Amino acid sequence: MLTERLFENRQDMVAALEAECVAALTQAIEERGEATFMVSGGSTPEPLYKSLSNVDLxxxxxxxxxxxxxxxxxxxxxxxxxxxxxxxxxxxxxxANLIGMKNTAETAQEGLADCEAAYQQLAQPFDVTILGMGNDGHTASLFPHANGLEPALNPDSPELCAAIIAHQSEVTGAITERMTLSLAGLLRSRTLVLLLTGDEKLAVLRKAQAGTDVAEMPIRAVLQQDRVPVVVYWAP
Structure with missing residues (x-):
């Protein structure tokens, strides 16, 4: 269920992934009248989003x-x-219709029910889900040994979302309180795209593939499941 697409440069990688996203979203609109596109933040997907914003769709x-x-x-x-x-x-x-996670609740835990209700309204399965990965092996906001991680990694949970408090690190920065798709939420996708750049991230991926402890590197929960195809897009 894991496919790796390794590119010589980021421009070619973005072009290929853009084509895959457009095809998937277009097919969903044709089949059910709407499409769901799940996006991650960060500098790696930024060129993809900028390019997609100019596509006729x-x-x-x-x-x-x-x-x-x-x-x-x-x-x-x-x-x-x-x-x-x-x-x-x-x-x-x-x-496009944007659905955010942050609401007026003071804490992520207090805001979980409203966030969950909003996400349950989205058409499932999600058509494309873009994931990244940190040098610590986290994906989404599923951080190593985080408070709330264990239930969030239950693949059979009925809940799409989870409130997480990460252990502060160089990767998390000062803001450790997060809302995230749970593993079960991620598995409601047709395809999971893991978008990575640089040799360091490729080394982290190889480390994750070599081990089994999901609490240590939560990306392993995504890599080891056999329900949803995972496509790695990587460029130097």
């Missing part, structure tokens, strides 16, 4: 939702929702 029928979010307001410089608006919900894609 029935964007009014696309629901863009976050894979995870720091529990910060939209005007915070670390907001994934704001990042997504800045880079994807622009140009031709400005009319």
């Amino acid at each position: 029935d964007w009014e029928s696309v629901y863009v939702a976050l894979v995870d979010e720091r529990w910060v307001d939209f005007d915070h410089d670390k907001s994934n929702e704001a990042f997504t608006v800045k880079h994807l919900i622009q140009n031709k894609a400005a009319v």
Whole structure:
């Protein structure tokens, strides 16, 4: 269920992934009248989003939702929702429907029920889900040994979302309170795309593939499952 697509440069990688995203979203719109596109934040997918924003697509029928979010307001410089608006919900894609995770609740745990209700309204299975991976082996906001990680990694949970408090590290930064798709939520996807760049990330992937402890490297829960295809896109 794991396919690796290794490219010589990032430009070719982005072009290939853009084509796959457009094909999947277009097919979903044709088949059921709407498409769900699950997106992650960060510098790696930024060129993909910028390019996609200029593609001719029935964007009014696309629901863009976050894979995870720091529990910060939209005007915070670390907001994934704001990042997504800045880079994807622009140009031709400005009319897409964006579903964020952060709500008015004081904590992620308190906001979980409302977030879950919003995500349950999305058409399933999600058509494309873009994931990244940290040098610590986290994906989405499923961080190693985090508070809330164990139930969030239950593949048979009925809940799409989970509230997480990560252990602070160089990777997490100061904001450790997060909302994230659970493993069960991720597995509601037709395809999981793991988007990576650089030799360091490739080495982390190989380490994850060589071990079995999902609490140590939660990306392993995604790599080891056999329910949903995972496609690794990597470039130097």
